[in-house]
Amino acid sequence: MIKINIKKNLHGSQADMLLDVNIEIKSGDFIALSGKSGSGKTTLLRILAGLEKATGNLHVDDKVWLDENKFMPVQKREIGFVFQDYALFENMSVLDNLLYVQKDKKLADHLLHVTELSELRNRVPNTLSGGQKQRVALCRAMMKRPKLLLLDEPLSALDTTMRTKLQNEILTLHKEFGTTTIMVSHDPSEIYRLASRVVVLEHGKIINDGTPKDILLRTSGSQKFSFEGELLEIKKVDIIFVAIISIGQQLVEIVVSQEEAKSLKVGDLVNVSTKAFSPTITAY
Structure with missing residues (x-):
């Protein structure tokens, strides 16, 4: 169980706002964070990761990641984070990018097999396509078997065919590792395909929370x-x-x-x- 009760003042280009989120997430859930740009989605991910500070409380299972007396540093949090820009080590091979996180070659080989990257294990990132780089980033995020996987629109720059392929791989790894996943996305089809729950933010507040079907299907009457x-x-x-x-x-x-x-x-x-x-x- 993840218990989030945090507040943080944000200074946006349009106006200042208070990010104020109080929510509980079950272990193993796949949560989609949705909402307009500037609503606080990425900031919330960064707070969960320990990349930004906030006031309040953050409990993951029986551990305190944040309260008035404690701020657990990012390196001690059991997380995987996948950004839009891959953030790979360009001077390292695909395999070495994974082993840099955790010296577990068996796990690295397994992740490369699941994501169909085994034949590219010795290539360096600048010789890969965007979709291949994103798969490497996903594998690297899973190398510590994270309790919490954070995805910040990781597929937004990819074409439709590649997006669908990586969505399937994300879901496969999410289920296999039993990870709790929180993903920022603006793509309704992606949210519907992957998420078990959708949380909608607006001006730093949760304005909607429910299943993808309840949130995304807006038909009424006939x-x-x-x-x-x-x-x-x-x-x-x-x-x-x-x-x-x-x-x-x-x-x-x-x-x-x-x-x-x-x-x-x-x-x-x-x-x-x-x-x-x-x-x-x-x-x-």
Whole structure:
């Protein structure tokens, strides 16, 4: 069990805010941290890792990582941390990057096998692709069999195919090692595929907490689907109006009425939903 009750004043580009999080996480859970940029997600990960200080309490199982009298340094916390930028040792081989953390060749060989990196064990990072580097970073994070694995949008720079592959590998390692995992992500499909619980932050506070299905599926009544997107363009085609909307990494076209076309403007964050076979588009 991880018990988090921390506070920290943050100074953002827009305004100052108080990061105030009080939550309990069961051992072995996979938690997705979601929310807009600047809501405090990465800072919370850094506090859990011991890279930043805060006031309050942090208990992991029977150990105190933080309270008014104690601050456990990062090197003593049983964590693995995977960043967006890999942070590998460029002068070391793939295998040596892992063994630098823990001199356990059997474990290193196993991790390289699971992530299909065995044949690249003697290569140096600058000869690897982005997806391969991220797999090395993941393996390195698992070398201490961490109680807590922290993932800060580790797959955001990868293409869809590679993201899906690494998501599967992350889930495999999470289950095999029984690690409690906390991941920052803005990708709904990634959150739905990996997480058992979603915690949404806004201005440093938890505003939503539940299962991926409860948090991400926003249909109601007789709606068949509901998606958020950005309105990119409204164009007139013959006698009808067509809205071009960006939803995730895809563009969709929706026929709208003349009244809807007049009420919407480019850049609007919109909700696209349908009842039966009649899609509707509503601006927030």
